[in-house]
Amino acid sequence: MINLISDTVTVPDQGMLEAMQHAKVGDDVFREDPTVNAFQKRMSDMFGMEDALFCPSGTMTNQIALRLHLQPTEEIICDVTSHIYQSETGGYGFNSGAAISLIHSDHGIITVDQIKNCIKNGHDWQPISKLVVIENSNNKGGGSVYSLQQMKEISAFCRSKNLKLHLDGARIFNVLVESNDDPHDIGPLFDTISVCLSKGLGAPVGSVLMGSKADIARARRYRKVMGGGMRQVGYLAAACDYAISNNIQKLKIDNARAKVLGETLIGKNYVKSIKPVHTNIVIFILKDHIKDADFIQHLSSLGVLAAPFGENSIRFVYHLDISESDHAKTLIALNDVQKFFK
Ligand SMILES: *Cc1c(COP(=O)(O)O)cnc(C)c1O
Numbered sequence: 001m002i003n004l005i006s007d008t009v010t011v012p013d014q015g016m017l018e019a020m021q022h023a024k025v026g027d028d029v030f031r032e033d034p035t036v037n038a039f040q041k042r043m044s045d046m047f048g049m050e051d052a053l054f055c056p057s058g059t060m061t062n063q064i065a066l067r068l069h070l071q072p073t074e075e076i077i078c079d080v081t082s083h084i085y086q087s088e089t090g091g092y093g094f095n096s097g098a099a100i101s102l103i104h105s106d107h108g109i110i111t112v113d114q115i116k117n118c119i120k121n122g123h124d125w126q127p128i129s130k131l132v133v134i135e136n137s138n139n140k141g142g143g144s145v146y147s148l149q150q151m152k153e154i155s156a157f158c159r160s161k162n163l164k165l166h167l168d169g170a171r172i173f174n175v176l177v178e179s180n181d182d183p184h185d186i187g188p189l190f191d192t193i194s195v196c197l198s199k200g201l202g203a204p205v206g207s208v209l210m211g212s213k214a215d216i217a218r219a220r221r222y223r224k225v226m227g228g229g230m231r232q233v234g235y236l237a238a239a240c241d242y243a244i245s246n247n248i249q250k251l252k253i254d255n256a257r258a259k260v261l262g263e264t265l266i267g268k269n270y271v272k273s274i275k276p277v278h279t280n281i282v283i284f285i286l287k288d289h290i291k292d293a294d295f296i297q298h299l300s301s302l303g304v305l306a307a308p309f310g311e312n313s314i315r316f317v318y319h320l321d322i323s324e325s326d327h328a329k330t331l332i333a334l335n336d337v338q339k340f341f342k
Contacts, residue, residue, distance in 0.1 A: 001300070002326045002333075005307045007171075007200040007254070007280060007319035016202065016242045023238035027231050028054070029224070035234030039241045043195070043208045046244075047187035051216035053209045054237055056228050058083075058170045061194035061209035063091045064222045066131070068192065068215050069164040072097030075127035077118045081108040081140035083168055084133055095226075099127040107275060108141025109150070110134060112157045119161060132158050135168040137175050140309075142275030142283040143258070148181045155189035165189070170196040170207075174279040177252045191215065197240035200254055200280055201247045202320040206240040247320060254280035254318035257327050261316055264331050270295060270341045272312075280318040283309055290341060298340040302333035 003009050012020065026032035036054050044052040055061045062084050066076065076092055078085060080102040084092060092098045101118040103110045120126040134154060136146045146154075151167075158165040167190045176183060187193060192211040197203035209219055223229060230236075255278075262277035265284050274284040286295055292308040299306055309315040316330075 001305055002303055002322065002330055003305045004316040004318065004322070004330065005305050007317045008198060010200075010202040010204075010319050010321045012202070012204055012239055013320075015246065016239050019238045019242040020235045023234045025232040025234035028233045029229040029231060033232065033234040033237070035241070036237040039237040040208065042241065042244065044187075044210050046183050047193060047210050048184040049187040049193065049210040050213045051211065053216050053219050053223060054233065054240075055207050055209060055223055056205060056230065058168070058194055058196040058198075058207040059088050059091065060223065060226060060228050061207045062088060062133075062166075062168055063095050063226065064209055064219045065166045065192040065194060065211075066092050066096045066098060066133075067222045068211070068218055069131040069166065070096040070098040071130075073099070073127055074130040075099040075101055075120065076131045076133055077101045077103065077115055077129060077163070078133040079103045079105050079108045079110050079135070079138070079141075081138060082133060082135050083139060083170065084135075086140065098130075101127075101129070105141075107144040108135060108138030109144050109146060110154075111150075112153055115154065115157065115163075119163075129161075129163060131164045131166060133166045133168060135170070137171045137279045137281070139170070139281065140283075143171070143174070143277065143279035143281030144275070145175045145178070145278045148179065148185060151186065151189050164191045166191060167193040169193050171199055171279065173248050174200055174251050174255060177248060178255060178279065197243050200251050200317075200319050201240075201243040203236070203239040203243040205236045208240075250320060251280065254320075254322075257322070258282050258316070258318045260327075261318075261330065261334070264334050268334065269338045282316045283313050286312045286314065287341075288312070294340075295337070299333060299337050302336055304330050304333045
């Protein structure tokens with residue numbers, strides 16, 4: 001089976017397993033794991049931020065960021081497609097007691113004007129606008145991207161309004177390999193950044209939260225209270241470090257294949273519309289008379305797994321464990337699956 005359900009399905013290759021096996025470890029709750037310490041430093045240096053914290057998941061890094069920036073009765077401004085809103089079990093309410101103001105943007109890319117329209121006036125009966133979250137690339141928007149210029153504009157606006165700014169950069173490297181921007185230019189635009197190593201980069205587990213020294217010191221406490229303080233976790237940080245050393249440039253292949261898959265879908269008898277393809281994600285909408293479960297089943301009978309993605313749409317995500325021949329077979333299956341919808 002060719003699994004394009006998510007870029008989280010990868011398993012470590014031989015090189016990564018060896019890096020894990022040879023990792024020097026210690027108790028990271030006591031800050032004594034040299035592999036974790038070095039990896040955190042590597043990431044914060046790369047993004048030009050003061051400090052970093054290794055966490056078990058991107059949900060945890062995002063949730064810690066929200067907790068850092070928000071108090072109960074304060075409000076997040078973000079797009080309705082955001083992972084923090086759609087896919088983190090309502091954690092903004094559970095962990096931070098926060099409210100949320102949702103923007104319905106084009107493909108999840110919010111603008112300064114849209115943020116401006118969400119800011120509350122400070123009346124007693126309103127939540128206090130406090131934090132803006134952007135997602136780059138944006139998953140539910142079809143892997144859509146913010147340019148460096150767009151991020152700069154949002155950052156300057158947030159600073160001028162005293163709003164904190166968090167980047168959910170779960171797939172930021174899929175963006176950076178296309179734009180060739182230096183992560184060093186991105187870090188200073190945000191108060192905090194979350195990056196996942198367990199998506200297209202291929203590590204089995206691991207995300208990093210980056211921010212100021214003071215924020216990361218507080219973040220350590222929130223990680224602990226969420227149960228995310230881990231012991232000899234250098235074995236996992238070694239996998240993430242290996243991913244950063246070896247797998248970033250490979251994301252270009254995923255992005256390129258996604259583009260080809262998107263082009264292959266054009267004109268197929270089951271396709272109503274396709275979201276613009278920018279990175280490793282392709283989302284298309286089925287024609288009205290076709291049920292997503294039926295499409296998924298027919299496609300899987302041809303050896304390809306995709307995800308139903310709400311509102312009669314289907315998502316494909318490219319990743320490290322898809323070979324060139326898997327990719328070729330997928331394109332053939334997308335053609336052949338038309339026979340079920342004649
Ligand atoms: C996957 C993902 C996360 C984090 O998810 P975990 O599964 O908790 O690691 C956060 N944001 C986005 C946009 C994601 O796609």
